[in-house]
Amino acid sequence: MPKGDLGIDLGTASFIVYQRGKGIVIFEPSVVAVAVKTGEIVAIGEEAKKMIGKTPEYYKAIKPMKDGVIADYKTIEAVIKEFIKRTVKGSFLFKPELVIGIPTKATSVERRAVFEAALNAGARRVHVVSEPLAAAIGAGIDVTKSEGSMVVDIGGGTTDIAVISLGGVVVGDSIKIAGDAMDEAIVRYVRKKYGLVIGEPTAEQVKIKIGKVHPDMETYEMEIKGRDAVTGLPRTDKITSEDVMETLQPLVGTILARIKAVLEKTPPELAADIINNGIILTGGGALLRGLDKLMAEELGVKVVVAEDPLTCVARGTGILLDDENLLKVVAVSYTR
Numbered sequence: 001m002p003k004g005d006l007g008i009d010l011g012t013a014s015f016i017v018y019q020r021g022k023g024i025v026i027f028e029p030s031v032v033a034v035a036v037k038t039g040e041i042v043a044i045g046e047e048a049k050k051m052i053g054k055t056p057e058y059y060k061a062i063k064p065m066k067d068g069v070i071a072d073y074k075t076i077e078a079v080i081k082e083f084i085k086r087t088v089k090g091s092f093l094f095k096p097e098l099v100i101g102i103p104t105k106a107t108s109v110e111r112r113a114v115f116e117a118a119l120n121a122g123a124r125r126v127h128v129v130s131e132p133l134a135a136a137i138g139a140g141i142d143v144t145k146s147e148g149s150m151v152v153d154i155g156g157g158t159t160d161i162a163v164i165s166l167g168g169v170v171v172g173d174s175i176k177i178a179g180d181a182m183d184e185a186i187v188r189y190v191r192k193k194y195g196l197v198i199g200e201p202t203a204e205q206v207k208i209k210i211g212k213v214h215p216d217m218e219t220y221e222m223e224i225k226g227r228d229a230v231t232g233l234p235r236t237d238k239i240t241s242e243d244v245m246e247t248l249q250p251l252v253g254t255i256l257a258r259i260k261a262v263l264e265k266t267p268p269e270l271a272a273d274i275i276n277n278g279i280i281l282t283g284g285g286a287l288l289r290g291l292d293k294l295m296a297e298e299l300g301v302k303v304v305v306a307e308d309p310l311t312c313v314a315r316g317t318g319i320l321l322d323d324e325n326l327l328k329v330v331a332v333s334y335t336r
């Protein structure tokens with residue numbers, strides 16, 4: 001494939017684009033600002049995110065990805081078009097080949113819609129690959145082996161659990177409990193315990209900066225700014241890592257229960273491989289302090305956090321741009 005071809009991770013939290021021969025060239029929040037009257041896209045990513053809550057009446061900020069799936073195909077088409085424009089500068093006739101990660105549970109109709117959106121956006125050929133497979137490839141796993149590997153990808157909208165062998169997902173599950181649900185839980189907790197109304201971006205900062213899910217991890221404190229739930233006036237308060245741990249416990253508990261259920265459905269031979277190789281954690285949620293330790297204790301299996309877990313899917317699609325044989329095994333390809 002020529003340089004300029006793209007690997008794309010359309011995440012609930014971030015859009016990440018890998019350009020062949022260059023590496024990651026776009027890493028933006030998956031937010032789009034649209035003109036209310038015309039429906040025209042006015043900003044994508046960081047610029048659009050800044051407009052949330054501050055947009056004048058004639059702009060609205062939308063998140064075209066919801067719970068890990070594409071909620072708005074027309075916008076995604078425009079987003080892909082914009083990515084092609086930004087990366088394939090100057091060469092108007094060049095139509096890139098795209099590798100796009102899609103959720104495991106995407107139906108054939110949704111897969112087809114991704115393909116249509118990408119072709120309409122100006123792609124020459126489109127390959128779609130299941131996200132946990134792309135994440136595993138990005139994490140350096142040889143997915144074509146008969147040996148089983150387990151990948152748990154904790155993103156913004158979804159947690160994907162997949163047992164992979166011979167280039168496919170043998171057993172898997174996808175649940176709508178991931179980073180966003182954690183942020184929402186922190187918002188509710190702070191309101192209940194401290195009588196303080198905070199926004200989800202503040203909750204996310206708390207989770208990232210001082211969050212933990214294992215008691216052995218160090219405890220920190222953080223000042224949070226919000227609005228008093230009773231008086232409505234702005235005020236600050238303090239939250240600790242222990243608070244976050246208490247808040248996230250039920251969510252992490254559910255994720256662990258679903259991983260256990262997948263392990264129980266895994267054929268014994270592959271389960272033995274997983275015990276030997278451990279579970280690979282990818283996605284932003286993998287960075288939650290103490291999650292690997294908690295998982296290892298609760299599941300009795302070694303847990304490894306992939307290097308740079310946030311970019312595993314995008315780097316996986318990038319590796320596929322360079323490996324046509326692997327692409328044939330793991331992806332579904334379309335040309336008009």
Ligand SMILES: Nc1ncnc2c1ncn2[C@@H]1O[C@H](COP(=O)(O)OP(=O)(O)OP(=O)(O)O)[C@@H](O)[C@H]1O
Pocket residue numbers: 009010011012013014015065067068069154155156157158159178179180204207208211282283284285286287288289309310
């Ligand atoms: N250090 C951290 N600790 C805990 N969570 C983190 C950390 N860094 C990022 N996150 C969370 O990871 C999530 C984003 O992860 P990622 O980029 O893998 O998701 P995504 O691919 O966009 O979403 P999805 O896979 O659901 O479509 C966000 O919820 C973010 O808050």
